[in-house]
Amino acid sequence: MNYMAPDAARRIMEVLPDGLYSASEAASYYGKSIHTLRKWRRDGFGPKAFRLGGSVKYQGADLVAFKEECRMA
Numbered sequence: 001m002n003y004m005a006p007d008a009a010r011r012i013m014e015v016l017p018d019g020l021y022s023a024s025e026a027a028s029y030y031g032k033s034i035h036t037l038r039k040w041r042r043d044g045f046g047p048k049a050f051r052l053g054g055s056v057k058y059q060g061a062d063l064v065a066f067k068e069e070c071r072m073a
Contacts, residue, residue, distance in 0.1 A: 019060050023049075026058045030067070 026047065027034045040046030041056070047066035049056050 020052070020057045021060060021063065023056045023058070026063055029063055 021029070023034050023037055026049075027037050030037075037046060037049075037056075041049055047058055048062040049058050051057070
């Protein structure tokens, strides 16, 4: 699987929501695999994503917004 080390994930969370993040960084933020994020994009689910130079990128604010949308009351 393509998980990041826990300390790398913590560093990502410290800098959100500003900046652009790779699929690997986004997957780590959610504790999911890159494959899961790819499936979410295919199914029209998940945070907003876009392609930049052939790579899938996520904006930090969109990662946080999607996480909040999924939070159960």
